[in-house]
Amino acid sequence: MTPDFWPTLFVFVLASLIGLGVIRRVSRLLHTPLMSITNAISAIAVVGSIIVTGSDYPLEIRILGAIALFASMTNIVSGFLITDRMLKMFKTGSKPAGEK
Amino acid sequence: MTPDFWPTLFVFVLASLIGLGVIRRVSRLLHTPLMSITNAISAIAVVGSIIVTGSDYPLEIRILGAIALFASMTNIVSGFLITDRMLKMFKTGSKPAGEK
């Protein structure tokens, strides 16, 4: 075990508990946007991709990294954009409807 | 900075977020028992007290530890007992009331 293992496991367990608590309270109205925003968040693998792509590593390693970085970045861009696009559609009835 | 500092700070921040989320949802009915149960939980200092009391340390250090252990243990015992005592009183109206 590395010295960091236990604190890091703690972080994992606490973050999972937070996740369960927070996600259970997401409005049912928004479950589709929820799927796309978590999709964007899981592209946090971008951190690992940047390290592998940008470090002083052999070429073939960096190629793997660059593909991973491209894939992560695609998810980040498309995930947040589409979530926001969907959320913009949700309107209350208070304003005069059908302005469009 | 010790190597464990950052993971441990993560633990602190996540635990605080969990605390804020969980405590905000505690029923207002139960705020008095909440005060006494958190009182018992903060006696977790018992962990440090046991280490200081029981290790192979000089006598004067162990005396400090023993006092701390006594104080923590008092809080644990009285905190949980009084919380439970209060909670036992909360009844719904469904059962025939006033059995007492």
Place this chain on the structure above:
Amino acid sequence: MAMTGVTQFAYLVASVLFIFALHWMNAPATARRGVRAGVAATAIAVVFTWAQPFIIHHWWIVGAIAAGFIVGVPLSMVPLTAVPQRTALSHAFGGAAAGLVGTAEFYLGWQEGPGHLTTFKMVALVLECILGYLTLTGSLMAAGKLQEISWIPQRPVTYPGQNIVNLILLAVAIGLAVAVIINPTAPAAPLWFAIIIGLALLFGFLLIIPIGGADMPTVIAILNAYAGLSAVAMGFALDNRLLITAGALDGSSGLILAIIMCKAMNRSFINVLFGAFGQVQKVIVGGEAKVYKSETVEGAAQVLEQANLVVIIPGYGMAVAQAQHKIRELYDQLKKRGITVKFAIHPVAGRMPGHMNVLLAEADIPYTDLVEMEEINTDMPQADVALVVGANDVVNPAARTDKTSPIYGMPIIDADKARMVFAIKRSKNPGFAGIDNELYFADRTWMLFGDAKAVIGELVKQLASGSGMH
């Protein structure tokens, strides 16, 4: 390659922002703030990782990021009906990213020789790669099934000995994983690792083929959880808490959405993953003696005009027909007459959690008129008309009464309790669960056969032309 305090602190801030991003998704009013928090968190993560001194190949990074934008922007503009496929495809990208980073880390460590790959790190890398690559092929299959690509079978594919084959493959994978974890610097280790990757890719494929196309939404949620967990494994391998926090959030999200779907269908995880649900269709037919009563659009329009409370129950058919904009026109026509119009939203109507809500929101229908199942059911007996638009299973009373029905026990919208029911669908074919629907034969039900968009369009025309006379 230790990180500086500044970077560590930035990662902590980003983690907290991700948590708030999801927290703010709890209501439409704050949800866009959630997106901004998510974007900020990701930007912080990218900038502070990039800024570390050991990052030197900046043009590589610029190139890959630019390519990501070039592909990502169009991918965000797909029609809303294609959102499930897009999500599946994205999971495939996410799985690939995790798998590739894991692979790179392993070969790097192997080249650098003993000491770089501790047992702990190896366990994390193996898990990261298995989860990542399995998510890659599994998600591609799911996307294919949802896009109804012709050479991917929609029906569950099962064959004799399927379980035995899977178990043998699993045993091989575990054996190799143990070998490579114990002896990561063996000359053969890269080969073993490559075989493990191959098996993970194969597993993703094998996991999906026995599941029917219509169960793909649940599968997508589960794959979302896997993608999150592979980010967690990467976090353990790289000793990075930001990855662990964000991954854990995704894992919880996928898990909870899958549970919600299973509950709303009254099925278990196991049943979804191995139940080959779509096959039930041929078993239950019967009831050919029963008759449907059809109604004309004119007649339906007249009834609607007289109503006080109309409850519209949309289902998958509305999504197929893209009828939401016509429904908006109908809603306006009815509102103009002072009629109360509510939408009854079943949690699994459509093919994706929240499917109906986004489509109706797209048509500018205020979300305050979208009512959840539990709530609308108490009002159903007061409804003068229940207008079923391409919904089927979610209004099937067999779920309440018929113990032999495959959907028995699934909570439904009580359309049959309304004073009168109009049901729009194209044919006498059953819905997703493959079973007949008693509602359509009920005394108070009249069918409006046809494509949902067309039928509603005609209803609107009737009401619009008749509105002067009213």
Place this chain on the structure above:
Amino acid sequence: MAMTGVTQFAYLVASVLFIFALHWMNAPATARRGVRAGVAATAIAVVFTWAQPFIIHHWWIVGAIAAGFIVGVPLSMVPLTAVPQRTALSHAFGGAAAGLVGTAEFYLGWQEGPGHLTTFKMVALVLECILGYLTLTGSLMAAGKLQEISWIPQRPVTYPGQNIVNLILLAVAIGLAVAVIINPTAPAAPLWFAIIIGLALLFGFLLIIPIGGADMPTVIAILNAYAGLSAVAMGFALDNRLLITAGALDGSSGLILAIIMCKAMNRSFINVLFGAFGQVQKVIVGGEAKVYKSETVEGAAQVLEQANLVVIIPGYGMAVAQAQHKIRELYDQLKKRGITVKFAIHPVAGRMPGHMNVLLAEADIPYTDLVEMEEINTDMPQADVALVVGANDVVNPAARTDKTSPIYGMPIIDADKARMVFAIKRSKNPGFAGIDNELYFADRTWMLFGDAKAVIGELVKQLASGSGMH
């Protein structure tokens, strides 16, 4: 002294159990499960800490734990009215424990020489000790004020130059803290550390004296947060995540309770800590021309018998008089006549958050009849009788109307909207905020002067004897 994996795992389990313990406090139905989870977590923490191989003085531990039980059990049996004092006393114990452990760790490290006290550990130890010892004396003072011990002044104590004295002391403390953190093994370090401890003890004392006795409940919540934070600091010093998690939970709890109380009183933290609120009393008198209308117990009983909906509004006076059991009898008498009885619970009625709820629950009144302020206010206009039992500020309409009133803006229970109000109190004295209450002069209000327990007792007697005639 590194911990084994088993211990680490046990600590993780205990942390999760603590989280669930507080989670289950969200409803009375699951709250006792929460206590069991808390007990289990603490037991795990104790057992696995004790079982570590470097723990050798077992009899010391047994002795201290036994002493803890001997004192703890009786402390758990105090009457419910003494709960605030008990809580304050407990915080003093908790603060002492944290401070003593911190002190022991410092002297130990100092004796063992350079290298043992890293800067990081020193920062944690100094914070632990300051928070711990400050909590100790602060809580003792708070407990004293709540117990109304004669030589502890109830009134806020302020004197000229108070702030300057405090600032000078703070500067000295910070200077010494920096010195001891930078140079922890200096020969003079133990002396510096001792002076820091002394100053912390003094600060606890100075913090409380300018605060009025009645503001002690808010102070207790803040001291609860401090006690939690000192456990967090201990966790950083000992590199122990269990302490950090549990401490953070307590910190949040104290913070949130303090915020709730401040909001319900429409005051700020700053105002509570430095506002010397209780002094306002003498300023506002006026209105001596106004008259109270008294009512007899017989008359009140007759009115109550004719009511359909009676709302009882308890306040601090009910706690002082211990009238909850008599109220229970009144409740039974009214219920027997088919009258609906509800209790209107203001969030800061009494002297402790949730004070009224525990007292009424003690008298076996079902908690389903205890209604929160926001909810009961919508029903108030329908109430035939509002019976105010020893409440004052929480029903003072000045909070709604009089901008000059010190309680202006505080949300109140709208007793004045009921068709008729009976108010039980002993005298014409004001309540906690020290201001007159317009409600008592209102047209529809009749006073029932006397001790709450006595007055309600007589009401019950009237109703019981009259019940045959009804």
